[in-house]
Amino acid sequence: MRVLKFGGTSVGSAEMITNVISILQTYAKKDRVICVVSAIGGITDKLIAAGHLAKDKNENYIHNYKAIKDQHLSIIKALIPESNDTITREIKALLTELKNLLDGIYLINELSPKTSDKLTSFGELMSSLIVAEALKFNKIKATRKNSQDLIITNNKFTKADVNYMISHKAINDYFNDSKESITVLPGFISKSEYGEPTTLGRGGSDFTASIVASALKVNQLEIWTDVSGMFTSNPKLVKQAIPIKSLSYQEAMELSHFGAKVLYAPTVQPALDAKIPIVIKNTLDPEAEGTLISDDIALVNSSPVKGLSHISDIALLTLQGSGMVGIPGISKRLFETLANEKINVILITQASSEHSICFGIESADAKRAKNAIHKTFEFEISQHKIDRLIVETDLSIIALVGDNMKNHQGISGRMFSSLGKNNINIRAIAQGASERNISAVIDSNDIKKALNCLHERFFEDHIKRMNVFITGVGNVGERLIDQIRKQETYLHDNLKMTIKIVGLSNSKKMVFNEDGLDLEQWPFKLRDDGENSSLKGFLKKAVELNLRNSVFIDITASDAVANMYGDYLKHNIAVIACNKIACSSDFDLYQNLKRLSLKYNAPFLYETNVGAGLPVIDTLNNLVASGDKITSIQAVLSGSLNFIFNNFNERKNFHDTVKQAQFEGYTEPDPRIDLSGIDVARKTLILARESGIPMEVDDVTNDSFLTENNLKAKSVDDFYKTLKADEPHFQKIFQAAKQKGCRLKYVAEYKKGKSRIGLKEIAKDHPFYNLEGKDNIVMFYTQRYPKQPMIIKGAGAGADVTASGLFADIIRIGNN
Structure with missing residues (x-):
């Protein structure tokens, strides 16, 4: 016998139900099948919304009801186009009952937990009828049994506790007598010992399937959904998330508890008790391997970290005060108060000093928790022995899960260092002695970022x-x-x-x-x-x-x-x-x-x-970081000016040479930035500052080679006109250097806290003399390099080398 559960998306349309029928037909050829179904996708939410609208005297509840009605009847029409009178009549009877219930809620404007359970039960009751009738229409032997006759609970409405002894007997008694190939059961719904409708909590259809599987001791429980198993993280938030091949029961419970919605957390316990493997499968891809949940050590111990999950809408509450230290019973009173209010505590952490207790709950419960706790500790608060409760909201819990984390050193360190590098502030941490789960409370705005950086760290081969x-x-x-x-x-x-x-x-x-x-x-x-x-x-x-x-x-x-x-x-x-x-x-x-x-x-x-793609600043920083001290710097830092003075001569005027440099992309769009020396001044200033000198740009002495007309030009066009007019000035500078056997280089110098820039006549024996094209050169004289400087030389201008320098900076950050 097999137990298969199909979720809301798996029965969300006629097309999806057809896929379910195909899967069931294949299984039924080999074995008897129990098929547990959820409500049609989105129906439970619509039922709850309709109930709240009716309670609030909002007549729009009728629109919700009509949408629910139309959705079911259209699916019936598509699935069973002929002879659908019987199923239509049954569904309409349930819809009439639903309408009467909503009208009653509207009249008395009250929606109690008991009424809520009756209201939400309609989704599964109708979906199970439709699936069973569709199977019969396709000539497959099937029957439908109401789970309310099989699963008996207490009267804790909206999330009832199962009486396993009575339920197991009822399940065995029924299926021992049943001979049908396929039995369809509505999930989620149950009945109290007093015969009142109850439910097993949102996601309870998984739980129904697990209860039935454990009662009948089947070989395997299959949960069919719209994804191929449990993923390493939420694939909607982490695009690189992948299905997990195998999990232990405890790992599956931890992941589902911390928000992995593929599996309802209580589902695992009945299967664990009966040692029944659970397989998560994909209705849209039946051949996909899915996720196996079992206690097979060889499978589950394959990786120390199995998954990453999170819970949103968390409030963090902190009770603290000097009057808590050494006083027994504080924790008992606190958590009894929360239990009496039926508030679930998701995370707890306590300072070793006993000065504070911090715990996480759902944000919706925060106000009620605060009022109840203030009432409990009213006396201590009035005596200033305990502070008023601190409530922080807009938080989420992120959890790293894996049975085998305790056998691997540094998991916590890697987790928190990854979060820290991305500036994700951690508000609270909880880690059990087993190290199966490491949880952290963070700002909700950082959830996607946190999930992705941790997934990258633990699951993506460190990409x-x-x-x-x-x-x-x-x-x-x-x-x-x-x-x-x-x-x-x-x-x-x-x-x-x-x-x-x-x-x-x-x-x-x-x-x-x-x-x-x-x-x-x-x-x-x-x-x-x-x-x-x-x-x-x-x-x-x-x-x-x-x-x-x-x-x-x-x-x-x-x-x-x-x-x-x-x-x-x-x-x-x-x-x-x-x-x-x-x-x-x-x-x-x-x-x-x-x-x-x-x-x-x-x-x-x-x-x-400085230097475009040359590693000038990086080299300087490494020298300083290693304890060396810069004594002086000599450099040609402008590729554009070097290009200009390497190409300017008596045969080619200065104006045309500057134009060529601009055309080839060596100067700024406004060449005055280069020729005025301000660009080199800025570079010189940056090198001085990186050397540890608190200098301003005005401290750099600029010996300009431009004329007063050049410097006063109000636009780029005017500037070029002055270059033509002042050609004799530039020829004079060139000829003076040529007569001495020198070449012109625009040089930056730094020594003893002072910087100077300007055009220099460079003799043949100087390292700058043979600097060609647009090249830059930097010579660092330091305590370790006092006579023979460290020299960095290469192309210092141009789009390609500048882009490569930026690229190198990206890689530096990536390698950090």
Whole structure:
């Protein structure tokens, strides 16, 4: 004999019921089958809603009733198109009874637990009749038996306790006499010892199936639903979640208790007592393996962590006070109070000092719990021995579950470090001595982020997902996206990392996709589907998505964007800045961004601020971190200026050379930023600050080679006109260097706390002389490198190398 239970989605439509019939037909060829069914999907919620509307004197309850009626009659019509008079008559009789009950609730405006049980029982009563009649219509021998005749309970309405002795006898007596191939039972519903309708709690159809299976000692209990087993986490929140092949009974109970809705928690106990394996199967994919729940040690001990679950809408209540220390009976009085109010305690943690007791309950019970506890401890509160109850809401519990966690060191550490790295604040922790379950209370807004970062840590072969937001998708941005696209396979296979670009913006449009934008089609997505661009709107969306390992990349030269870095860091979103403004503005702002980065565990990287893709800042930071001290720096830090002075000569005028540099992407859109020296000043300032010197940009002496006319130009066009007019000035500088056998290089120097930048004549024996093209060079003189400096040299400008520098910063964060 087999017991199969089908959930609400499995019988939610005529098409789904047809799938159920096919499954039952296959099973019935081999064995007798007991089929337990839930109400049609969504009906129980509609029944409850109709009851509350009627209680509140809201005549809209009639609309709910009509929707329930229409849904059932349309399914009958689709399933049994011919000769459906009998089933239609039976369903209409139940619907009439339902309507009378709702009318009665409306008249007396009262919905007691007893009446609620009678009201909600209609869903299963009707669905079981329909499934049984559909089987008969398909020439399958079947009967329907009312579970209220078999499962007997006390009168604890809405979640009754089963009398197993009486129920087991009734089940055995009936099925010993029954000879039908298939027996359909309504789940969830039962009857008290006094003959009154009761229910087994929401999700109780699973429980019905387990009670029947344990009474008959069948070989296996099968729970059929719309997913292929219990998953490592909620697949609606964690896209990478996968079915769990096997669980112990205790692991299944823990996961279902902490929110895994595939299985109703009390279901496990009867099967456990009778040692009956439970299999979770998918009605839509009957061939899928599903999840096996058993006590087979070889199966269940395969992995230390089996699943990750959560409960939402939790309130955390804390009772504390000096008058609790050393006083026996405080806990007893507290939990007796909650028990008398029928309030379920989900999580408990107590300080070792006995100064406080913290516990989690459903948010809906928080007010009632608070009032009852204040009444119980009224005297102690009045004497200031116990404080008034602290109630925190909008919380959730997240739980890591696995029987074998106790045999593996560091599970708790890995869990909490993963949450900490993503700035997820933990309000309370509970862990039993068995270490089967490690639970933490967190803010409800962080649930999705927490589930994903923990799932990534424990179930995804350590593949770390980086969620990237980019502002400024011009030339450099395009190259960065293309580099990420081309390296996807390498990153996954070699660095165990995947980079998803989830937000893009330019000056006009912005677009988002939580699952990651298509890296080939993104320009069209931005153009066609993007909303109007807004710096604050971009930040707001990034914060609302609240994704793990979030990174914001600024590829602009905007003050407004740079001024928002702190807002990103405060929300645990790492910042990568191509923009130099933030790090070269007021020293206090620079320091504040560093502090925010540490406080909120959000990296702040800006390698491309100096040397584009060259590891200049990273090398400098490593020197300082290792205890070395910078004594002086000499550098050519402008790839654009190096390109210009390498190409400018007596045959090619200065104006055309600058134009070429701009055309090839070596200068900023406004070349005055490069030629005025302000760009090099900012880079020099950043290097000084990274060396530990609290310097401002005005402290950098700038020996400008431009004319007064050049510096006074009010626009880029005017600037270019002055370059033409002042060509003799630039030729004079060039010829003076040439006559000495020197080359012109724009040099930055730092020594003894002072910085200077300017155009220099470089002799042939100097390391800067042969610096070609757009290359940069930096020489660090330190206590460890006093005579022969550490030299970093390479391309210091261009979209590709700048994009590679940004890419390297993403990887640095990912490897952290």
